[in-house]
Amino acid sequence: MLAPKQFHFSFFLFFLVLSVLAQGKGKTMPLKNILIEIEQRYHVNFNYTEENVAGVQLIRPKKSLSFEQILQYLTEKTNLSFENLDNKFINIYKKEKNSKKICGYVFSNTDRKPIENANIHLNDGTRITTDSNGYFEFEKDAENIFSISHIGFIAKKVIIRNFDSKNCLKILLESEITELEEIKTNTILASGISKNIEGSFEIKPKKFGILPGLIEPDALQAMQQIPGVNSLDESVSSINVRGGTHDQNLFLWNGIRMYQTGHFFGLISVFNPNLAHTISIFKNGSSAFYGESVSSVVAISSTPEKTEKNTFSAGINMINADVYAKYNLSKKSYIEVSGRKSITDFVETPTYREYFNKVFQNTTITDFSKTQNIDYQSDKDFDFYDATFKYVQKIGTKDQLIVDFITIKDNLKVFQSASVNSINKSENNILRQQNYGGNVSWKRKWNSFNTTKINICNSSYELLGNQKTTNENQIVIQENTVDNNGINLENNHIINSKFSFNNGYQFIETGVANLERVNNPDFYRKTKDVLRTHALILEGKFNDTLSRILWSAGIRLNYIEKFKKYIAEPRIQFNYAFNKNLNLELLGELKSQNFQQIIDLQKDYFGIEKRRWIISNNSTIPIQRSRQVSLNLFYKKNDWLLDIENFYKRVNGITTASQGFQNQLEFVRTTGDYEIVGTEFLIQKRMNHFLTWLSYTYNNNNYHFDNYEYPGFPNNFELAHTLSWAGIYEKNNFKIALGTKWSSGRPKTSPDISRMDLANPVLIYNKPNNTNLNVFSQVNFSSTYKWESSKGIQYKLGISILNILNRKNEISEYYRINSLSNSIEDVETFSLQRTPNLSFRVSL
Incomplete structure (x- = not known):
């Protein structure tokens, strides 16, 4: 047994060893x-x-x-x-820390990563930079004020009042992404209309002011005020951009392609003017994400850029009534609905009568040889409507889901009868035109620099005509349908404050069917064609405000399954600012289109709606291909604005059936091209509340049909000279506009009377488009006034008068043989006569 002292020593030694061993383990x-x-x-x-x-x-x-x-x-x-x-x-x-030093770290506000080589500017002129960890330090002085800057970030000024020497500063710099946003001019043509630095026009309907003859922000009516955009027959269903036909334009509503653009046979736009938030119009240099058109692009979006409060409004004018409502379901979701319907079922207004007189104006036709009148009687029943629905849902902080629907429909019933030389003839006609569309869109913002969008959409169009002729006991049924399905994938990448990159893929499937059925004699024909197209898209954009250069280039590579054909479509936009007042812009593009509208016979659908969609067959109906380049000089200073643009455009693969000939080429089927060279000029001046502008357009537009006896002649849609002026006054809630439009007459083909036998008439023509109609001249007026009640309800009253001077403008003229009178008829079509319109709107 150990003695007590020995025990204590052994116990101490044991724990000392444990302690040493324990320290060896740590x-x-x-x-x-x-x-x-x-x-x-x-x-x-x-x-x-x-x-x-x-x-x-x-x-x-x-x-x-x-x-x-x-x-x-x-x-x-x-x-x-x-x-x-x-x-x-x-x-x-x-x-x-040394109390005489200030230290800190600099980070990006987006990903919290340290910023290396950030410049620290001290008041005494000293400059230091951050290390790889974003760290910096400097001697403390009396003022403790310094600034931080770095390329790609917004410079920041820092003032230190009570610096805690125990903690370093933590400074976040904001990314300078705003440099990539499109720079816009001041107001151009009217409030709410601007021109982007990339060459497109942008309309903000909710900020829209007023234009002559226009009291609502109608997209397709407003765009006709832009130089280079016309409608020869005053129709929004026949808009010609730099010589192109209406079907060569791409019309998109929330990503859905629209094949019907007009109510009342084009006198009213199908797009509710009180619904849209942004309308983008490209005459040239459009994004590579826009395909299937060889002329302009009109992209309409009803999605607001930021969250808006609950809204309800209702309005009425002398043609239609409409309602609009937006309701927030939560902080992250809302629904939006709109509806519009003609009031012709209840009342026949002066505006309605003028519209109908224009559409059905050929009730008195002048006989070419005897100058006699042939009277027609008619009974008409017409109505139209359109409706939209939108659902928006934000999912978390990065995702957004949007669902859109639109429906458009026109119905017309017409009974016509005529009596010539004791022979009675009558027709009972029904015409229905409708367009449905749906779109599901998903958008994910991965971070501040990367975004993905996916769209799945469908658009269905139908034109149905039923014509019954009593004296011949004949029933003719004609039907044209289009079914378009598409998938669009788009990725947007912001590389830095100067450069961005976009890429994507599109799949488009388009099916077109045409049906013709006659009971006497028996005839039945139905054709259906389907075309599938794949497209890869690449785009890059460089915007350097220091060198004042914006450069954007893209390419769209199309593959058409049916033809096993690849088509490359490069696009380019270049803008250089000589200074803050003067810009030079160069735009160019190559585009293609696989379907078009044709006119088999001018009398299809009793002469009112004759156009039918068809798909290219890559031979007799070629793929249309265009190339265009324009050079623009833009100057603004002291509320003056000057815009001069020269352009060249050529479209190959057109057919005579798509150009609306009503001369010797009406029954000729051949292919060719048109080539147009032109200049567009706009000068504008703002003086306080008054805005005035003058525009002039010149173009030389010619067809080339190599297989025809006259291989070259003027284009049907050529207006060699167009001049427009407007004076607009806006102050507070009162707006008034007066304007005039003048243009040289469109081409026409005259008959060769010297070679014709009027006793046994057969039409013999001179060279196609050998002469022109008389000049077109029209003065228009509009005014609106808005006020608000004590309860916050807004009221808006508007009045407009088209063609104040009631000038009789001829917009087309052609000739035909009248089988009843055995004579040649000169058929003239005129523009709207003096047409008033009133509107009233209430908004909550």
């Missing part, structure tokens, strides 16, 4: 190695300077500790502070 190691292990384990980044961690050693923290406990352990065991930023970045600095 061996110290460099702090830097410990930090590397923690980074790998927890996927974080430590920001520190080498001098702060050099020579620091300690025991590795236990693995059972949480991440926060590990940071607390390191803080206790070292003379360092650990600042945790979103469990991603941890800044390390010494607890005790």
Whole structure:
């Protein structure tokens, strides 16, 4: 048995050995190695300077500790502070700082990553830069004011009032992404209309002011005020942009292609003017994401750029009534509905009568040889409507889902009868035209620099005509349908403040069917064609405000399955600012289109709606291809604005059936091209509340049909000279506009009377489009006034008068043989006579 002293010594020696062994198990190691292990384990980044961690050693923290406990352990065991930023970045600095020094870290506000080589500008002129960890320090002075700058970030001024020497500053710099946004001019033509630096026009209907003859922000009516855009028959269903036909324009409503653009046979736009938020119009240099058109692009979006409050409005004019409502279901979702219907079922207004007189104006036709009148009687029943629905849902902070629907429909019933030389003839006609569309769109914002959009859409169009002739006991049914399905994938990447990159894929399937059925004699024909197209899109954009250069280039590579054919469509936009007042712009594009509208016979659908959609067969109906280039000089200073643009455009693969010939080429089927060279000029001046502008357009537009006896002659849609003027006054809630439009007459083909036998008439023509109609001249007026009640209800009253001077403008003229009278008829079509319109709107 051990003595007490020996026992105590043995006990002490035992625990001393345990203590030594225990210390051997918790061996110290460099702090830097410990930090590397923690980074790998927890996927974080430590920001520190080498001098702060050099020579620091300690025991590795236990693995059972949480991440926060590990940071607390390191803080206790070292003379360092650990600042945790979103469990991603941890800044390390010494607890005790020299009170005469100021230190800090500079990070990006988007991803919290440190910014290396950021410039620190001190008041005394000293400049220092941050290290790889974004760290900086400098001697403290009396003012403690400095600024921080770095390429790609917005410069920031820092004022230090009470600096805590125990903690370094944490400074976030905002990314300078705003440089990529499109720069717009001041008001052009009217309030709410601007021109982007990339060459497109943008209309904001909710900010829209007023234009002569227009009291509502109608997209298709407003765009006709832009130089180079016309409608020879005053129809929004026949808009000609730089010599192109209406079907060569691409009309999109929330990504849905629209095949019907007009109510009342084109006198009213199908797009509710009180619904749209942004309307973009491209005459040239459009994005590579826009395909299937060889002329302009009109993209209409009803999605607001920011969240808006609940809204309800209702309005009525002398043609139709409409309602609109938007209701927020939550902070992240809302629904939007609109509806519009003609009021012709209830009342026949003066505006309605003038519209009908224009559409059905050939009730008295002058006989070419005997100058006699042939009277027609008619009974008409007409109505139209359109409706839309939108659902928007934000999912989390990064995703957004949008669902859109639109439906458009026109119905017409007409009974016509005529009596010539004791022979009676009557027709009972029914015409229905409708367009349905739907779109589901998903958008994800991965971060501030990367966004993905996916669209799945469908558009269905139908034109149905039923014609019954009583004296011949004949029924003719004709039907034209289009079914379009599409998938669009678009990725947007912002590389830095100067450069962005977009890429995507599109799939388009278009099916077109045409039906003709006659009971006497029996005849039936139905054709259906389907075309599938794949497209890869690449775009790059460079915008440097320092060098004042904007450059954008893209390419669209189409593959047409049926023809096993590849078509490349490059696009380019270049803008150079000589100074803040003067810009030079160059635009160019190659585009293609696989379907078009044709006219088999001018009398199809009793002469009112004759056009039918067909698909290219890559032979007798070629793929249309266009190339266009324009050079623009834009100047603005002291509320003056000057815009001069010269352009060249050529479209190959057109057919005579698509050009609306009503001469010797009406029954000729051949292919060719048209070529147009032109100049567009706009000068504008604003003086306080008054805005005035003058525009002039010149173009030389010619057809080329190599297989025809006259291979070259003027285009049907050529207006060699067009001149427009407007004076607009806007103050507070009162707006008034007066304007005039003058243009040289469109081409026409005259008959060769010297070679014709009027007793046994057969039409013999001179060279196609050998002469012109008389000049077109029209003066228009409009005015609106808005006021608000004490309860916040807004009221708006508008009045417009088209063709104030009631000038009889001839817009087309052609000749035909009248089988009843055995004579040649000269058929003239005239523009709208003096047409008033009133509107009233209430908004909550």
